[in-house]
Amino acid sequence: MTYNFDPDKWYDNELVLIQLKLKTGEMNQNEYDEAVEILDKKLEEMWKRLDGSYQINNGN
Numbered sequence: 598m599t600y601n602f603d604p605d606k607w608y609d610n611e612l613v614l615i616q617l618k619l620k621t622g623e624m625n626q627n628e629y630d631e632a633v634e635i636l637d638k639k640l641e642e643m644w645k646r647l648d649g650s651y652q653i654n655n656g657n
Contacts, residue, residue, distance in 0.1 A: 604647065608640045 615636065619629040 604640060604643050607643075608636065611636055 612633070615624075615629060615632045618624045618632075619626070624632065
C-alpha cells in the first residue's frame with residue numbers, strides 16, 4: 598500500500614481556509630496570526646515525523 602500524502606499541499610489548503618476566515622471576518626488579525634503560527638508548527642512536526650529513511654529490522 599502506498600501513502601501519497603503531500604504535507605506542502607495540506608499546508609496550502611489549510612492556509613487558504615485560515616485566510617478565508619480572516620477575509621470573511623470569522624477571525625481577527627491576532628487570531629489569524631496565532632492560527633498561522635500553529636499551522637507552521639504542525640507542518641514542522643509533520644516533516645520531522647516523515648523525514649528519514651524506512652528501515653526493516655532483519656533480526657540481527
